[in-house]
Amino acid sequence: AFGHPEWAVLAKRAADFVLRELFEGGVLWRSFRDGVRRVEGRIEDxxxxxxxxxELYMATFEPAYLESAAQLAEAALDLFWDEDAGGFLSAPEGEGLIAAVYALTDEAAPSGASSLSHALVRLTGL
Structure with missing residues (x-):
């Protein structure tokens, strides 16, 4: 990793924590404190x-990270894809929103739909 192998070790430690503590049963959580998960993730998460x-798989070639990326992407499709509208919702249906909100545009950072679409394209090639 850019001539700094310790960066890959740190990235693995962070990813392992997130996968262990914040992704369970197809749900990704946004925050964790004192053993408590809070706020379900949005499409950008x-x-x-x-x-x-x-990227971590590409740096380490450890298949578990690629498998986790595929599981996460599949969970996101189940939660955020709106077949009728042909687009990604920003938040899962049933979140108590008055109207469906779609992730349509990129701004300073890519939209969740863009990030997820990019990940899906990359997963098909790996």
């Missing part, structure tokens, strides 16, 4: 983590 896990 799923997309960014899936991309990060793919």
């Amino acid at each position: 799923y997309g960014a983590l899936a991309e990060g896990l793919i």
